[in-house]
Amino acid sequence: MASADLTSKRDTDSSSKQGAFADVAPHPLLALLRRLAGRGVAIVTTLLGLLFLTFSMGRLLPADPVLAITGPEVSKAVYDRVYEELGLGRPIWMQFLTYVRRVATGDLGTAATTGQPILTDLLTIFPATIELAIIAMIIGAVVGVPLGITAAVRRGTIIDHIARIIALAGHSVPIFWTGLMALFIFYAKLKLVGASGRVDVFYEGLVTPMTGFLLIDSAMQGQWDVFQSALGHIILPGAILGYYSVAYISRMSRSFMLEQLGQEYIITARAKGLGTRTVVWRHAFRNIRVQLLTIMALTFGGLLEGAVLIETVFGWPGLGQYLTRGLQMNDMNVVMGSVLTIGVVFLTINILSDFLYRILDPRTR
Amino acid sequence: MTVSTEHADSAAAGSLRKWLLTPEPKGWFQSSAQQVHQGWLKFSRHPLGLAGLAIIVLLVLVALAAPLLTIYDPIVQDMAGRLAPPSAAHWLGTDNFGRDVFSRVIYGARTTLYIIMLVTIIVAPLGLLIGTCSGYFGGIVDEILMRITDIFLSFPGLVLALGFAAALGPGITNAIIAISLTAWPPIARLARAETLSLRKADFIAAVRLQGATPMAIITRHILPMCIPSVIVRVTLNMAGIIITAAGLGFLGLGAQPPWPEWGAMAATGREFMLDSPWVIAAPGIAIALVSLAFNLVGDALRDVLDPRGSE
Amino acid sequence: MTPSLIDIRNLEIAFGGGAVRAVRGISFSLGQEKLGIVGESGSGKSTVGRAIMKLLPPTAIVKAERMNFRDVDLMKAGERKMMTIRGRRIGLILQDPKYSLNPVMRIGEQIAETYRFHHAGASARQTYQQALDMLEAVKIRDPERVARLYPHEISGGMGQRVMIAMMLIAEPEVLIADEPTSALDVTVRLEILALLDELVARRNLGLIFISHDLNLVRNFCDRVLIMYAGRVVEVVEARDLDKAEHPYTQGLLASLPSIENPPARLPILKRDPAWLDDIALEQPR
Numbered sequence: 001m002a003s004a005d006l007t008s009k010r011d012t013d014s015s016s017k018q019g020a021f022a023d024v025a026p027h028p029l030l031a032l033l034r035r036l037a038g039r040g041v042a043i044v045t046t047l048l049g050l051l052f053l054t055f056s057m058g059r060l061l062p063a064d065p066v067l068a069i070t071g072p073e074v075s076k077a078v079y080d081r082v083y084e085e086l087g088l089g090r091p092i093w094m095q096f097l098t099y100v101r102r103v104a105t106g107d108l109g110t111a112a113t114t115g116q117p118i119l120t121d122l123l124t125i126f127p128a129t130i131e132l133a134i135i136a137m138i139i140g141a142v143v144g145v146p147l148g149i150t151a152a153v154r155r156g157t158i159i160d161h162i163a164r165i166i167a168l169a170g171h172s173v174p175i176f177w178t179g180l181m182a183l184f185i186f187y188a189k190l191k192l193v194g195a196s197g198r199v200d201v202f203y204e205g206l207v208t209p210m211t212g213f214l215l216i217d218s219a220m221q222g223q224w225d226v227f228q229s230a231l232g233h234i235i236l237p238g239a240i241l242g243y244y245s246v247a248y249i250s251r252m253s254r255s256f257m258l259e260q261l262g263q264e265y266i267i268t269a270r271a272k273g274l275g276t277r278t279v280v281w282r283h284a285f286r287n288i289r290v291q292l293l294t295i296m297a298l299t300f301g302g303l304l305e306g307a308v309l310i311e312t313v314f315g316w317p318g319l320g321q322y323l324t325r326g327l328q329m330n331d332m333n334v335v336m337g338s339v340l341t342i343g344v345v346f347l348t349i350n351i352l353s354d355f356l357y358r359i360l361d362p363r364t365r
Numbered sequence: 366m367t368v369s370t371e372h373a374d375s376a377a378a379g380s381l382r383k384w385l386l387t388p389e390p391k392g393w394f395q396s397s398a399q400q401v402h403q404g405w406l407k408f409s410r411h412p413l414g415l416a417g418l419a420i421i422v423l424l425v426l427v428a429l430a431a432p433l434l435t436i437y438d439p440i441v442q443d444m445a446g447r448l449a450p451p452s453a454a455h456w457l458g459t460d461n462f463g464r465d466v467f468s469r470v471i472y473g474a475r476t477t478l479y480i481i482m483l484v485t486i487i488v489a490p491l492g493l494l495i496g497t498c499s500g501y502f503g504g505i506v507d508e509i510l511m512r513i514t515d516i517f518l519s520f521p522g523l524v525l526a527l528g529f530a531a532a533l534g535p536g537i538t539n540a541i542i543a544i545s546l547t548a549w550p551p552i553a554r555l556a557r558a559e560t561l562s563l564r565k566a567d568f569i570a571a572v573r574l575q576g577a578t579p580m581a582i583i584t585r586h587i588l589p590m591c592i593p594s595v596i597v598r599v600t601l602n603m604a605g606i607i608i609t610a611a612g613l614g615f616l617g618l619g620a621q622p623p624w625p626e627w628g629a630m631a632a633t634g635r636e637f638m639l640d641s642p643w644v645i646a647a648p649g650i651a652i653a654l655v656s657l658a659f660n661l662v663g664d665a666l667r668d669v670l671d672p673r674g675s676e
Numbered sequence: 677m678t679p680s681l682i683d684i685r686n687l688e689i690a691f692g693g694g695a696v697r698a699v700r701g702i703s704f705s706l707g708q709e710k711l712g713i714v715g716e717s718g719s720g721k722s723t724v725g726r727a728i729m730k731l732l733p734p735t736a737i738v739k740a741e742r743m744n745f746r747d748v749d750l751m752k753a754g755e756r757k758m759m760t761i762r763g764r765r766i767g768l769i770l771q772d773p774k775y776s777l778n779p780v781m782r783i784g785e786q787i788a789e790t791y792r793f794h795h796a797g798a799s800a801r802q803t804y805q806q807a808l809d810m811l812e813a814v815k816i817r818d819p820e821r822v823a824r825l826y827p828h829e830i831s832g833g834m835g836q837r838v839m840i841a842m843m844l845i846a847e848p849e850v851l852i853a854d855e856p857t858s859a860l861d862v863t864v865r866l867e868i869l870a871l872l873d874e875l876v877a878r879r880n881l882g883l884i885f886i887s888h889d890l891n892l893v894r895n896f897c898d899r900v901l902i903m904y905a906g907r908v909v910e911v912v913e914a915r916d917l918d919k920a921e922h923p924y925t926q927g928l929l930a931s932l933p934s935i936e937n938p939p940a941r942l943p944i945l946k947r948d949p950a951w952l953d954d955i956a957l958e959q960p961r
Contacts, residue, residue, distance in 0.1 A: 042512075053520075057528045057529060057531075060533055168657060171656070171660055172653050172654075174628070177648075265776055269778070272842065273764055287780050305521035309523075312615075335528070347519040363780070
């Protein structure tokens with residue numbers, strides 16, 4: 001799983017060589033501002049780099065962008081004119097700046113299939129993916145964290161082995177295959193869950209989208225049959241994504257907890273007479289809380305990844321399916337726009353979690 | 366006659382053992398061989414790791430010996446016999462084009478092996494070089510290289526690979542390039558971390574005082590020290606790489622039809638999944654098995670090579 | 677003769693399924709005194725301290741004819757019983773406050789926790805006040821400010837004071853100090869020792885002082901136990917240390933440098949393999 005430690009350079013080495021003269025020490029507010037500015041610069045450069053990556057992806061396309069607009073039969077004059085219009089003659093950095101400007105104003109191009117601006121499409125379908133991701137995150141946290149911690153506390157017992165097997169399976173079995181098999185078993189053979197989409201076909205459009213989350217919207221509007229159908233449709237993809245989250249989160253929780261349990265302060269806590277439950281949750285857990293936050297952020301990135309495949313398998317109308325449909329239709333604008341969106345979302349989550357880490361861990365204050 | 370050759374054989378085996386176990390090795394080759402031998406002894410105490418290794422060896426053998434293992438051509442179609450369930454003739458049945466699934470899985474192993482090897486050859490040196498340079502030189506070089514690494518890491522792996530594979534066009538070479546672009550950052554990070562801790566070591570200072578150039582220091586002194594943990598990480602990440610490759614294949618990027626690739630097989634079999642589940646079951650299990658093998662081997666290798674980083 | 681607080685007979689501790697014998701049959705008793713246990717790394721001394729509190733990892737194999745704390749049979753005591761003893765009746769001070777204090781918990785809270793756990797009905801205000809009082813008792817000025825700090829914000833000496841406060845707040849009868857000054861600067865060391873001395877005397881505690889520093893122990897403790905390779909090789913009153921009989925102790929004493937009478941050559945301790953077999957039993961008091 002990717003990890004985006006935005007300040008990969010830990011400045012332990014470049015310790016401040018400030019002298020002992022208190023009057024030369026910088027004002028604390030100034031120091032804070034300077035730190036924030038440094039962080040801001042880092043974020044901006046990373047964002048620009050991300051944009052450059054997607055920009056270069058777009059430029060790599062083997063298809064001639066001029067011919068894509070004009071068609072293959074075209075005169076040199078028209079070709080040259082379109083070439084100028086697209087700015088293809090200009091230096092790369094100018095093209096990049098135009099690209100950045102376009103993205104910043106929300107112009108991601110138009111989708112060939114829907115004819116809509118891609119940004120509009122994305123805003124419409126993104127909640128579907130978020131809904132899936134939230135369910136998966138809840139499952140991952142609620143099941144994964146206690147599982148991992150218990151596996152660490154009861155190391156070597158049966159529950160540790162079960163956790164290990166769950167984690168191994170989560171890192172070995174491809175998610176699209178699990179999705180297919182699950183569809184086969186639970187839908188085709190057992191008829192327990194719904195087919196593709198978020199609801200059965202004849203419930204579509206019955207609920208006015210308010211939050212964009214079908215489960216919430218249908219519950220709020222009292223349409224319980226729609227709710228039931230939505231539940232039946234989200235449960236399988238959500239559970240599968242949730243399983244993979246559990247695999248990752250439980251492994252990391254176990255690893256963090258084991259690291260803490262080997263520390264001296266645990267002996268101190270037990271020497272005070274405290275019981276195992278108190279030692280684990282009041283002492284050890286407090287030390288891994290912040291690390292778990294980072295893990296949650298990374299899990300979300302993994303969920304975006306998994307959603308691409310799961311949405312394709314389950315026909316779930318979210319960002320993932322939008323991306324893969326665009327891929328099938330060879331609509332490169334859609335593909336690049338979706339990739340860019342996922343990148344920006346992931347980057348934002350990582351920045352936020354990095355930020356929260358700094359605030360919440362007393363050692364880094 | 367037989368007695369003397371037997372003697373010679375066991376004498377040869379005995380002297381090999383002695384050579385491997387003597388407490389005072391002469392020269393770099395013997396001491397390296399001894400280290401590998403020691404590492405192997407340690408590794409062989411992990412039954413799961415051995416199982417994983419066996420699977421990987423099996424993968425290589427199967428890929429190499431593919432024509433010997435099956436009489437069916439993986440590409441030739443036979444529409445009359447399409448979607449036949451598993452039987453004595455077709456161990457894993459046939460797919461929607463009448464091709465023997467077992468044979469396609471076997472030949473698909475070649476694709477997988479090809480991808481694994483090429484990605485490793487690209488990613489390991491690239492990551493090592495970037496990471497060690499970044500860690501050793503520090504300053505602006507470190508800033509720039511790490512910023513680049515962070516940029517690549519700001520996309521989830523599959524998504525980045527997807528973007529590049531889509532941009533470059535379908536095809537296995539492009540898929541390999543795309544996957545490599547997502548696989549190098551963790552290696553670079555790791556190498557950099559190791560380099561940072563080694564940089565201050567006294568022996569590095571000593572070599573520098575002897576007049577070694579930075580590149581010489583990096584390549585001859587720092588890089589070798591990073592190799593064990595890089596090996597562990599590459600092995601562990603290989604499972605993810607295989608799954609990403611399969612994901613790309615599932616989405617139509619990667620090895621193009623009719624060439625067998627496990628992910629693509631799952632995609633084409635999807636339509637017929639309800640009545641002919643064997644078409645997707647087999648390739649999926651193959652992917653899972655190989656990924657599992659790398660996970661197990663990686664875990665065992667971590668205990669052998671890099672105990673600090675283990676649980 | 678004061679009744680012993682801790683009475684141990686023939687304690688054996690092994691790790692790794694019995695392969696590593698850390699403690700090979702030691703016996704001693706502790707009264708209301710300062711007992712020093714001195715030994716090098718690997719002699720088993722720290723293991724003894726933790727064994728009394730039953731804080732060894734579950735893989736440790738502990739056997740003894742007797743391990744009593746007053747009238748409690750520690751060998752037979754279950755976890756629940758031990759939880760009433762730890763912190764409340766026996767305290768344990770660890771070596772380095774950088775690691776032995778919980779880094780994400782404020783100091784006041786860590787100290788108060790001991791009190792609150794063993795005094796179930798106490799109110800929050802009462803607990804807080806107790807913690808502040810204890811911080812004063814270990815001679816930390818400005819206890820309110822320190823109580824709000826985190827362990828990484830205080831010095832090593834202060835950290836050990838906090839550790840002592842944490843372990844004495846529930847008013848135990850015995851204190852086990854495992855190398856309490858080894859991680860401190862030399863100047864701070866004396867302060868902490870003085871503090872320990874005062875608290876032990878004022879509260880009539882029994883103290884087991886584990887250390888590798890013979891010089892420190894002979895000046896601080898009443899009685900000294902010398903351990904070697906998991907066995908007790910000598911038990912002697914601190915003031916009688918010069919009259920030690922076992923060659924290991926004599927060797928240790930001889931290798932201590934002296935400012936007043938510097939020897940021409942500082943002797944090196946020669947280890948006699950026979951010491952691995954010797955057993956010296958505690959003379960009953």
